[in-house]
Each structure stands twice: as structure tokens, then as C-alpha cells.
Amino acid sequence: MTPALSPNTQAILLLTAPLIAGRGTSTPDLLTPSEYKRLARHLREIQHQPADLLSPDAADLLRGCQPVVDEARLQRLLGRGFLLSQVIERWQARAIWVVSRADVDYPRRLKVRLREDAPAVLYGCGDNALLESGGLAVVGSRRVDDSLIGYAMNIGQLAAQAGRTLVSGGAKGIDQAAMRGAMESGGTVSGVLADSLEKAAMNREHRNMLLDGQLVLISPYDPSAGFNVGNAMQRNKLIYALSDASLVVSSDLNKGGTWAGAVEQLDKLKFVPVYVRSTGDESNGLDALRKKGAMPWPNPQDVDAFEKVFGATASSDKVFPQPGLPLSSRNEDASEATSAPPMTSEATPELEVLDEPTPSLVPAPSEPPAATVEPSPAETLFAAVRESIQQLLKVPMKDVEIATALDVSTGQAKVWLQRLVEEGVLEKQKKPAGYVVKQSRLFE
Known part of the structure; x- marks a missing residue:
């Protein structure tokens, strides 16, 4: 219901x-x-x-x-x-469910990264918790040959094996191939549609996966709306905002939604690293994206190699936000920043999240007492991280879950967790698997 x-x-x-x-x-x-x-x-x-x-x-x-x-x-x-x-x-x-920016169930990744440019309303079907799981965005052209369809399906299968959500746009060609590869391998998929959500939600092949929590479909456009080129262009930023890394399998040069979305990500949004296919037939579009800062896909063949693509950094100034920088401080335009004070968790839900400024991991500065030494920015940040992680660990959590909760990369979360283990704040247990606050700390 x-x-x-x-x-x-x-x-x-x-x-x-x-x-x-x-x-x-x-x-x-x-x-x-x-x-x-x-x-x-x-x-x-x-x-x-x-x-x-x-x-x-x-x-x-x-x-x-x-x-x-x-x-x-x-x-x-x-x-x-x-x-x-x-x-x-x-x-x-x-x-079909509907959430607005005024709802607590609205995807936090979209609100944090897009702020006031996040769609006012989202329509969806399936488990919306998948929208917070990040994963790999795979995008590409609609008209491609069978070799690229197979390539995209293999990427989806590898994402499923690694336990990473596959994020794509649901369009014919590369999008659907990658999504199908992930779903057929038992993986999870977030589909961001530009049109016809209602039709997709009623698709017989989708229903069981939607009901089982393996697939979620969303759209910022009316569920009955037909295809519109402008809508297809605009939804691209949602695909990148919901992911942790992205791969462009094919793209025309200087035209098309795939090209426009990748260029916007590389030049303006910079949410995640952008990879481009590095094997097979040459592509003028992919070559041009590399010149703009995209990285060659390293062609991982196993889960361990696949995981490394999520911790990569680019060498140019066209780089996604560095690990450890709170998402709430990224890509913020001062003229768009909201001025309402953050609400407490006990506040009315509609007020709590109604276009609120996203809370940062760094607490608001207060006047220091006289004759004290100001901590460095790094010390201030880690103190807030330490407190936030301790508050999260009311039950054992894995590093991936903690990274998702804090909206940072898994690699960054692992660095923080290892430091807290070395400090004696946390310990890593095997059953149930995950990190917990050391017992002695519970009574401090």
C-alpha cells in the first residue's frame, strides 16, 4: 500500500x-x-x-x-x-508513491547535492531506500550495436556481484542493457526515468523485482507523461547525483542527452568521477570527454578491482569533491543557500526538511573561551566525525552502511573508522559483522 x-x-x-x-x-x-x-x-x-x-x-x-x-x-x-x-x-x-522536498522520505542525496535545484516532486515505484545506496551510474546512447549491449550487461553483472547498486536512465540501448545485466544477476537497480513511469511500473518483468526490493523506478515527471527531449536532458543530473561513480559507455560528440549530462557533470556539478569506455571501437564523443577530464575505465574483471573505481581521484582540476569533504558544503551557490535554521529531529517532518540547509558534519562555530587555542580545521572536522559515528552505532554497522549514512565514499569511511579503532573508540566485531562503540565508552 x-x-x-x-x-x-x-x-x-x-x-x-x-x-x-x-x-x-x-x-x-x-x-x-x-x-x-x-x-x-x-x-x-x-x-x-x-x-x-x-x-x-x-x-x-x-x-x-x-x-x-x-x-x-x-x-x-x-x-x-x-x-x-x-x-x-x-x-x-x-x-506509485509521491514525495516532495518537504517530506522526510525525499532522497537525501538529491537534496544535499542539488539543493534547491532538486525536483520539487518525485514519483516512484519500489523501495525508495535504494535511492540512498549510491552505486555506479551507467549511461550511453540508445542506438548501439550488440557488442556494446553485451558490454553494458557485463558491467551490470559485475556491479551486482560487488553488491553495488546500478543507477541508470531506463532508456533503450545502454541504459536498459546495464540494468538488465544487474537485475538478472540478483543485483539492485535505481532507474531514473524521463517518461512513462506508469507504464514501466506496470511492466510484468518489473513487478516482482519492484515488490522484492530489487528495483526502484523514479521520475520527476508525471507518471503518464510521454517522452520529451528536454525532460530527458534534465533528468541526467539526477542519475549522477544518486551515484558514487559513473561510466559513459557510448556518446555522440557535441549532441544528445548522454553527452550533455556527462559534460554538465565534468564542467559544473562534479558530484562523482566520470569514466569512459576504454576498449572496443573508438568514439569521438568519448575521446572528447576524456579531454574534458573523464578517466578511462580500468576494465575491472573481479569484485576487488571493481571496488577500486569508487576510490579513484582525477588528476586535473575537473575533479569530483574530495573524499572527506561533507556533501553539504559542496557545490553550494551562496545566492541559492537557504537561511532557515536546521530543525531538531523532534520537529514536525514537513518543517524539518522543507528546503532546509543540509546540516554539515562540522558544527556551527561558537565563541571560544578566553585563553584557549583554536583547534585546526582538520581537528574540528574529525571531532564532529567521531561524534557522528558514535551516535550512528547504536547497532553494529558495516563500513558501507556508515559511508552511506554520512554521504561520503566507502574509502573515506574506512579511513575514519580505522582511526577510531586505533584510538580505542570503536572495535570491529565479527558476529554480527560491523563496527561498534567499545563497551567502556558507553558509560563515559
């Missing part, structure tokens, strides 16, 4: 979503992503949230939003309650 939509998500859907209930459904003057971003920021500044726009006494609030969005336009959009109820029934019948 799909969870009920939160009041905030209902309001955001009314403002931004076409709510396609069938053929002939008319789409009003929806808020564009940039318009909704401005509205969300305005509501936050006046200490309100989207759900407040639906309250019976919202007239003053709607007038207060006039400088950002026309009041009459807001009223027309918010008046689509009956249509929303129709599409909710349709989605629930197909086990």
Missing part, C-alpha cells in the same frame, strides 16, 4: 504537476521549477510552508505571495483538488 500524501506534497502537486488523469486533461498555467523555487524561498522567509496555502484562512497568505506569483494564478492551481484526488487513486492502484 502506498503511503498517504503529506499536506505539503499535495500543495506542491497542485502548484507544479499536470495531474494527467487521462486523455484530454487540460494543463493550467503550472509553476515552472524556477517559479516554484522562488515561491518556496518566499514562504520560508515569511515562516510558512506550502500546506499553509490550502488552509481555510489562506487569503492573506495568498495576497502575501503576490510579489512572487500572481494571486489569481495560485487560486486556480490550488483549486484543482478534485483532479488531484482522481490521480491519487490512479497512482495508488499502480503502487
Whole structure:
């Protein structure tokens, strides 16, 4: 059974979503992503949230939003309650869930890395916990020969053997081949679709894997929406944001969604390392990506070699954020940064995560007492890391789980964990496998 939509998500859907209930459904003057971003920021500044726009006494609030969005336009959009109820029934019948940036279940990786540019709403089917597992993004062209289809399937199989989630876009060609290779080998897959989520969710081959938690499909676009080139381009950043490393198997030169997504990642976003295929037929597109900073895929043949691609660093200045740097401090544009104070875990969920500034591992500075020596930035960071890891380890956790919780690479997590073991703060146990806080520390 799909969870009920939160009041905030209902309001955001009314403002931004076409709510396609069938053929002939008319789409009003929806808020564009940039318009909704401005509205969300305005509501936050006046200490309100989207759900407040639906309250019976919202007239003053709607007038207060006039400088950002026309009041009459807001009223027309918010008046689509009956249509929303129709599409909710349709989605629930197909086990499609919906989360917004105002929900605690919204993928943290997207919120941390994309901040206000994260989609206001995500539609999905399957276990959304997979969206936090990172993994390898595999992308490529739709029209490729059988040799590259086999190549992509082999990559998916290796990801499954390594226990790494395969992240891709679900398009014909390379995307589907890599995803199929992973699923047929018992691996987990996150598919970020640009269109037709509803159709994909009802696919007979997908249903068991969706129900078993092996596959999750998401889209920032209405589940019934058809293909749109612009949408396909825009969803690429989500694929990279959900992964820990990426591989471009094939790409045209200076055109196409694969090219645009890889260039955006290399030149602007820099979330993860970008590899390109280094065997087989030559490719002008892949050669050009290498010149922009992409690295040749090392062609790992076993799990140990495959794991090494997640700890690699690039030699040029076009490099993904260095291990150990909190994700919350990466790629932040000061003009886009939110000003609301972080909420406590006891706060109302909608307020807690409504476009909030992502908490950093580094605590907010406070005035030091007189005659004390300021710790170095490295000492401050590790002190916060030490405290965060101790708080996480209420039950034994593996290094991969800790890395996911802290949004850092597994390699960086291992470095921190080894240091804490050497300090006598943690110990590594075998049954159940994982790290735990030393017993003596529990009473300090």
C-alpha cells in the first residue's frame, strides 16, 4: 500500500504537476521549477510552508505571495483538488508513491547535492531506500550495436556481484542493457526515468523485482507523461547525483542527452568521477570527454578491482569533491543557500526538511573561551566525525552502511573508522559483522 500524501506534497502537486488523469486533461498555467523555487524561498522567509496555502484562512497568505506569483494564478492551481484526488487513486492502484522536498522520505542525496535545484516532486515505484545506496551510474546512447549491449550487461553483472547498486536512465540501448545485466544477476537497480513511469511500473518483468526490493523506478515527471527531449536532458543530473561513480559507455560528440549530462557533470556539478569506455571501437564523443577530464575505465574483471573505481581521484582540476569533504558544503551557490535554521529531529517532518540547509558534519562555530587555542580545521572536522559515528552505532554497522549514512565514499569511511579503532573508540566485531562503540565508552 502506498503511503498517504503529506499536506505539503499535495500543495506542491497542485502548484507544479499536470495531474494527467487521462486523455484530454487540460494543463493550467503550472509553476515552472524556477517559479516554484522562488515561491518556496518566499514562504520560508515569511515562516510558512506550502500546506499553509490550502488552509481555510489562506487569503492573506495568498495576497502575501503576490510579489512572487500572481494571486489569481495560485487560486486556480490550488483549486484543482478534485483532479488531484482522481490521480491519487490512479497512482495508488499502480503502487506509485509521491514525495516532495518537504517530506522526510525525499532522497537525501538529491537534496544535499542539488539543493534547491532538486525536483520539487518525485514519483516512484519500489523501495525508495535504494535511492540512498549510491552505486555506479551507467549511461550511453540508445542506438548501439550488440557488442556494446553485451558490454553494458557485463558491467551490470559485475556491479551486482560487488553488491553495488546500478543507477541508470531506463532508456533503450545502454541504459536498459546495464540494468538488465544487474537485475538478472540478483543485483539492485535505481532507474531514473524521463517518461512513462506508469507504464514501466506496470511492466510484468518489473513487478516482482519492484515488490522484492530489487528495483526502484523514479521520475520527476508525471507518471503518464510521454517522452520529451528536454525532460530527458534534465533528468541526467539526477542519475549522477544518486551515484558514487559513473561510466559513459557510448556518446555522440557535441549532441544528445548522454553527452550533455556527462559534460554538465565534468564542467559544473562534479558530484562523482566520470569514466569512459576504454576498449572496443573508438568514439569521438568519448575521446572528447576524456579531454574534458573523464578517466578511462580500468576494465575491472573481479569484485576487488571493481571496488577500486569508487576510490579513484582525477588528476586535473575537473575533479569530483574530495573524499572527506561533507556533501553539504559542496557545490553550494551562496545566492541559492537557504537561511532557515536546521530543525531538531523532534520537529514536525514537513518543517524539518522543507528546503532546509543540509546540516554539515562540522558544527556551527561558537565563541571560544578566553585563553584557549583554536583547534585546526582538520581537528574540528574529525571531532564532529567521531561524534557522528558514535551516535550512528547504536547497532553494529558495516563500513558501507556508515559511508552511506554520512554521504561520503566507502574509502573515506574506512579511513575514519580505522582511526577510531586505533584510538580505542570503536572495535570491529565479527558476529554480527560491523563496527561498534567499545563497551567502556558507553558509560563515559
